[in-house]
Every structure is written in structure tokens, then in C-alpha cells.
Amino acid sequence: MKDTLAIIERVRRINPQVQHLELAVDESLAKVKPGQSLLVRVAPFSPTPGEENWHPYLREQWWPVGLNNNKVIVERPTGIRYEPGQVINAMGLLGQPLRFRRTLRNVLLLAYNSTPTALLMTIPWLLGNKVAVTLVLVGSATEYGTQHLPPEVEVLRGSPGKEEKTLIWPNQVLTAGWADQVFVVVAADDERLRFQRVLELFQTLRKDVPKNYLFGVFQPMLACGVGACWCCAVTQKESGHKLICQDGPAFDLMTMDFK
């Protein structure tokens, strides 16, 4: 974990939802792996009371989606203005790399009412290792434009509409059966409830949901991001408390104790 300065070198609008920022970062942050993220503060730092802008107050979690010659590319919502040349404060790396299976052929990425941002860093890595990637977008995630993704990624969209119906996508049973591992992101509104629904769905789609198969990628609001405040503690059925910011972001949904 390091507290560093980074420079926004390039800003690219990708689709109506997101823009990509190319960041020149400290070399420790350029070692980012799928699943890891940065904790960023954009407002300039000041030790004088009244000089720092506390809007927003806490750091933001920024998700890398790729690397370009040691530059980290992060995906941010559109509508916030970033300037090339802008210096930001980036702490990282947060969390553990995703634990992919050794013998991996097919991976399903599922975004449920959330942009798939936190999953996208897996794509270059998986394709590079000749793993087939299917990206499923359900609920409001169907609005996410995917033109910028490599053509090898198969994109399946659910039909937007009422909430109960949005956990449906084309060839649902097939895709669930065929995948060796599934990584899911859900809206920040109630991750626990949404991950529970996803788990229940997969329990109907497959005879058995094995361990090390269905992972939730958790992205709650963080306070410290470094394992100090315990705001992101979750309970696991067998191994007690885990901290999302340290031990996460991905947890096997079968091991979670949702109470």
C-alpha cells in the first residue's frame, strides 16, 4: 500500500456512461492485477484549515480496466470533468487479485444494475491466456455501450425493464453451465440483497453451485480502504470476518454468511 501522486495524461470519452483516464502512476501501482483498484482523491491537498475542498469527502475507488505501457487506464463515469495534466492523489493497490482457476476455458462476467467497470480489467488478461469471455449485462447495465471492448468478448444483454425480470438473459442455463468461473458486480444500493438474488438464480440454473465458481466482486463505499476501519467487514460461514478492502474485492458467494 502506497500513497502516491499520479497524473491524468489523457481523457477519452468511451460511451455515454463512461470515460477512460490514462494515468501516469508510481511503478508500484502499475503492477495492478485484475481485482485490484486505487483509492483516489482529486482535490489538491492542503494542510491549512479551510483550504481543502471536502466535496467529496472520502476517497473514491477507481477501477483500472487496462494497462498501456505502464500507464494505468481507469474507467470513470462521464459528467465529471477531468483535465489532462491534472495531478491526483492515488493510494494503492487495494485488495487481492482475482483467483482464477488454473484450468480455465470459459469465464462469465455478469453486471447487474451496475456498469461492468470493476470486471473489465480481467478481459485483456483472460483473452491473453486464451480464455473465452462472456459479458452479461442485466438491468440498467444493458445501457452500457460495449463498442470499445475487444471483439472476442461475447456480450449478452438482458431486456431492460422491471426489476424482477432483469435477472434474465439469453441462453441463461447454457451460459451458466458452460462457465468455469463467474464474476459478478451489482449496484451499490444493496450488494448483499443483490448477490443473494444472483446466488439463488444460479442455484436454479445449475444442479449444484460448486465452490470456487461464483464470485461476487464487492464495491461498497469505503472509509479507509486499508484494513483499518472495519467498515467493509463481511462475515463468512466458516472463516469469520473478512475485510473487503484487504481480502476482497471478490468473495465466493457460497462462502458468504448473508445472515
Add this chain to the structure above:
Amino acid sequence: MKDTLAIIERVRRINPQVQHLELAVDESLAKVKPGQSLLVRVAPFSPTPGEENWHPYLREQWWPVGLNNNKVIVERPTGIRYEPGQVINAMGLLGQPLRFRRTLRNVLLLAYNSTPTALLMTIPWLLGNKVAVTLVLVGSATEYGTQHLPPEVEVLRGSPGKEEKTLIWPNQVLTAGWADQVFVVVAADDERLRFQRVLELFQTLRKDVPKNYLFGVFQPMLACGVGACWCCAVTQKESGHKLICQDGPAFDLMTMDFK
């Protein structure tokens, strides 16, 4: 009093201390007279919690220093970035025009540890009416560059240095005797104490300090600016409470009850 939008049309750096903004304003604000000011909020307005930037929190008092074809020119400290085209929220007009004497020949403007900003709007008006203007800068005000002022204005500078010595300027007795009216601005740190010192000084410089001669132009931090909150109430020896934002900004220092 009106709550209006204004546009920053031009930004000019004037000297190391200040910049001038040319504002396209509602016509009611273009009627500004010396002594009147605007209450401004720069952050865009939003009725959604969490969307408005409360840094800074309260409105700022902006002082016009001139008019240019119905555009109001205000003087602001350097170091804050304003953009041509930027829309701001401006309430006004605050306060009463200065009450100049009918038979006015010589006016002394005195800035004591403060930029003379709040006094400068008088200059075009006085010169236009063939009144001679002397601007005295003492204390940290001596640093204020005056190249942009009309050449008719006589500028006298005290010597910067220790506080007790800064209430001294060249030809002090002469300038005080010769002036028909004096308008003074002081640092915001403790206006009461500073105006008291100025009053004491003039009481030593002149045999008698007449009424309607020595005015303090008060510029405290305001909360409402419209006579509602009574944060700017001052006590007068004879006429009870007055509100700086409504009845001010200028008060005859001889009538003030400083306790």
C-alpha cells in the same frame, strides 16, 4: 434586492494582488453606486443533496470598482480562477450609496492593511464631478499596485513595517486638514479596533473631527446580506442599532458606539 444570474465576460489581471472581472449583469445591478456591492455565489446551484459544493459555504461580498457600458467591473483577489463565460449567482444591490457632501472638493480615501477595493468605485464618480482624490495606502495596503488608477488620483504610501508605525503617511496633517471627507477601509481581522485607531489618529491630526467627515466603510463577513440575520448589527451612540448590510457599508466614525 434581487437574486440574479450574471456572466463573467472578461478576466483581467491588474496587479499581483487583484484581478478585474467584467460582469454582464441584470439591469438592476448595473445601477450600482459607490458604496454598494454584490453578494455572490460561484458554485453552480443544485437542489439535490450532495451535488452542491459548499466550499466556500456563505456568499462572498464582491465590490464593483467601475462600470463599462452596463457591465459591472468587480475587483477580486488573484489566485482564484475565474473563467470567461462562467455563470455566477449575484444578489444585489447591497447597502446604501455613500453620502458625499454637496460642496465637495477634496476626498481622502484611506486603506489600512486592506486593499482599497471597497473604495475604488468612488474614483470615477468623484473625478467626473471634478473632486480631487487622494488615496492613502498604509500597512500591508502599501503593496497594492495602483498603475491602473487614473493619473489624477494622488497616491500616498505609508512605509510598510511594524503595525504601530503604519498609520503614518507623508503630509499626514496636511491631507487630513485639506480633505472635506474621508472614507476608510481596514483589514477584516478587527474592524472595530482598527477604526477606533483611525478615529484616534484623526483626533490628533485635526483640532476637531466634525460630523459627516470621517467614514468607516465596514466589510464584515456577512451571513444573509439582506437585513434578516442581524449578524452585522452595530450600535450607534444616538440612533440605536444599524445593520451594515442595509444601512451601511459606511458609517460616520464619530457616531459609532464602539463600547
Add this chain to the structure above:
Amino acid sequence: MIDITRPGKNMLSLNSPVMAASGVLGFGDAYRDIINFEVLGALVTNPVTYEPYSPAGGMRVVHLDAGCVVHTGMPNPGLSKVLAKYRDLWTMLPLPVILHLVGTTPEHVRKSASRVEVEDAVNALELGLNDDITPEEAHQLVRAAVERTEKPVMVRLPLQDAYAIADAVVEAGAATLVVAAPPRGTGRDKFSGQLVTGRVYGPLVLPIALRVVERLAQRINIPLIGAGGIHAPQDARDYIEAGAVAVQVDAVTWIHPKMLEIIARDLSGLVVTREVGALPDEWYPGIGETTSKMKREGPPPE
């Protein structure tokens, strides 16, 4: 119509649950050309004392990060002069007038209440209590007012002591609790370098006062008015959801006078909370029952 006082003679019902807090609109003369007073529930006047008070000395307004400290003292020309000066204006205003009376001494409160009792331009009293007041003192001040007027006596509680004195104030006959006056605090003025003690305003007052309203609403059976840190319509709705029947808006009015009007217009809508187990997109404001009632009739939620 929204009943903001407990039932009884002279009960006060308002067209809108939104008003500005004492100290925000002055005596009804300020802001008249900016804010449409007709959409407000009532005018709460600036604080008034029986006798005149001078303004506080020193720095009055201290800017903080996302807030401020305001130290005014209690400058006002005294009850008689205030009535003489503003009576006609108040009679003409299109809304009820609630006179904010500072709870100085029982004797002064008694005299003031007697005076207000015969004053047609005033519809109710709001009594301001000193911070750190004991329940006994609070009881005594409220009794002093209630015994001398049949007009509703609303009581604005200090935030710090709201829990401690609420019951005594209700018992003494308060018609409404206003929860709460801005917390007192000390901030450093950057111009003078001095520490200044006064009232604290800013968005972060909201969560602190809101929780006090939530909890008092569980145990108090007279109407509550929520106040503190409201800066947007949703903030005001939060107080209604927490159990308040109406709200008082403060410092945002100084910053955006129109926001007071926006909040007043907005609050004619309903406010609902998500049901347990429902996802947020299965729920939206404007549908279903308001929860303030449910909350106050059902068991405490936690």
C-alpha cells in the same frame, strides 16, 4: 392543512409544512422581494426579548469548511418596539406569524406572554431556551408562558439538551417541540486568529439533528418540527420521514433564498421509505404511505 400544535383552542394549522427558522427571515421585512412568502407555512420572527439587547462584540460570522459559526448575541429593540414597528406588516402578511421569544427569565417571559396574548398580529409563540438549561428551569419558563397566553406556546429545544429537557417541556404544556436550535460551537476565525463561540450552521448539522428528531418522535406525543442543516428538499423530507410534521429551514436561505421556496413547493409531495427486503428500484418516492405515521404508531424501528 397541517396541524403543527397539539389539539386545543387556538391550535395552529398551516398550509405548508415548511417555514424558516427564527433568525433567518428577520421580522418579515427582509427577502420580501426575493421569496414568495405565500408558499411558506408561517413566519417565525427573529428572536425577541422583553427588554432591548445590544449586539455581541467581536467577530460575528466565522467561515468553516462547509459551514459557519455565527455569534450575534441577541440584538433586538425589545418586545414593545418590535410589536410597534412590525404589527402592521404582520397583519398584512399572507401567513401566520410565530413570535420567537427568548427564554430569559420567567418574569420577562410572563410579561411577554401577557403582552402577546392581546396581540392579534401574532398567532403563536416560539420559546427559545438557553443551552445547558435544566429540565426544571425549562419547565418553569414554559409554564410562565403557558399560564399567560392561550396562544400555542411552541418550544425550540437546544440540540445538546433536547433529550434531557423534552419531557419537562411537554409536561409544562408546550404545544409543539422544535428540534432543534443549531448546536453551539467554537470555530477559529481566520482573519482575527480568534476562537469564536456561536451557533454552528452547515450540512453536517443535518445527520446529528435528524437522529434526535427520529428518537424523540418515538417517545413524544405532541407535534415535532424538525430543524437543522436542511439544504435541499430531500433533507426536509428526511425530517418528515423521521416523524416531524413540519420543518424549519435555516442557513441555506441566506445562501440561496429561493431554496426555501423550492423546499416549500416540493414538500407537498409524499415521502415514503423502502420496505424491508425491497430493492431500491422497486420503490420510489411519491408512491405508498408516508412513514412518519407508521413510525409513530408502530414499534420503534431499532
Add this chain to the structure above:
Amino acid sequence: MIDITRPGKNMLSLNSPVMAASGVLGFGDAYRDIINFEVLGALVTNPVTYEPYSPAGGMRVVHLDAGCVVHTGMPNPGLSKVLAKYRDLWTMLPLPVILHLVGTTPEHVRKSASRVEVEDAVNALELGLNDDITPEEAHQLVRAAVERTEKPVMVRLPLQDAYAIADAVVEAGAATLVVAAPPRGTGRDKFSGQLVTGRVYGPLVLPIALRVVERLAQRINIPLIGAGGIHAPQDARDYIEAGAVAVQVDAVTWIHPKMLEIIARDLSGLVVTREVGALPDEWYPGIGETTSKMKREGPPPE
């Protein structure tokens, strides 16, 4: 060296008057590669209970304007496991360790204090008290700790009830008062639409807590530690000027970990206030006497 506990056996003296509040640095393992612990006065551990506690359900962190509400519950593996896991680390740390013990029940506090008494890695206890605790309950919990350990028992007061319970806590034998724990509040989470109750952090906590410290410093004769809303060196100095001997920094550490270190380095300087009648530029920090002493020995300033 700064004495942060009342004189006596096992009195605790620190090299620096600056530490992080409980909940901010974890158990001493987080932030070690970012913050230089050597400049801090002590490590205050995350809250510990005698028995294990699970994390709270629902939203934990709610963003507000210039602040946040944090609702964690009290997740921790229980005292025994915490000691087993962190004892060695604490022994190696270059600073004293203050264990924050949540005041659950007198029985659990007694057991915990007995356990800590024989634990060399722990230099002092800081007892956390529930909000809305009565003076009697507070007295009982503090006694429970004091009777079982000779180590200093510092007590962190809830902000809301600090005035009400301070005397009882001192009387029961507290070595130090930490004033105060963050206020509790309720904020609306914009993602879920729900109202979440927890602790409130942000710069606007400073003026509210600072005034409580100012006033308690007038009447309490054991050391006070100021806490709440510190975001910059001058904020910490304000607490010292108000009469605190040391400070606890909270949320700014999450945002700018280095700020904790900056504040700790800064506070070795002196803090002075302007004399009455002096102009600000006749005065500057770093010259003259600190006022905390003057304040506590002289008459109350207002």
C-alpha cells in the same frame, strides 16, 4: 514528555500529544507502510469487546456534504483473540499501546480489565461508553475497570452526553477524559435511499466538540484529550488552546494518512492566543505562553 493521565502509578507520558482515535488505525497493522508511527504519541486500538461481535448489516458508509456517516456495529473477534493476534506486534511498536475497550456490561469490563492487567503489551485502557448512558451506569462501568487494573483507565465520552456524565466518570477514577467520540447521526444513503444511523465525521464536528472541550476544561481537573473533526494542524492546536493536553485525529487519516503525521510533527510548536486589545499582526503563533494553562488556572473566559 506529555502526561496524558492523572498522576499516579503507571501514569502514561507520551512523546507526542497526537494520536489517532480508536477505529482509525486498526490494531496497528494497517498504515504501517504509509505513516511513520514513531512520531505519534500512542496507538489507540480499534474497539474491542470481551466477546466477539459481528459486523452491522446494511450500508456502512454514507457520503454527506463534507462528511460521512459510518455504521459499523462493533465487529471484532473478542479480547482473547485480539491479544493473541496482536500482542507481538504491539510489543514491537515504537510507541505505547492504548487498548480501546467497549463498555458493554460491568461484568465484561471487569473480566477484560483483569485480562489486560497482566498484559505487558498494553499500556492503558480507553473505555468507550454507549451514547445516552446515565451518569450512574457510566460510573459503574468505569469502576468495573478501575477496580481490576492498575493501568490508567482513560474514558472516551460520547459527545451528546459529555457534560452530563463527565463528573461521574472522573469520580469513578478515570485517568483521562477523551472528549469526545464522534456524534451519532442519521444520514440518507443516496444509493439505497435508506436512512442510516451511525457516527458522523467531518470538519463541522470540530466546532461542536471544541466547545465541549473548552467548557469541560474549566471544571475538570484531570487531563483532557480533544477529539473530533481535526483535519489540519491548526484544528489540533485549537484543542490544545481550549485546554486539552493531547488530541485524537480521526477521519482525515482515512483521506490523507500523511496528515496524521503532519499534525503530529506540527504540534511540537507552541500555541498562543492574541491578547485582548492586540491586533492580529502584533501577535503570531510560536511566541509567548500557551494559553491552555492560563485558561485552566484563570477564571472562565465568559
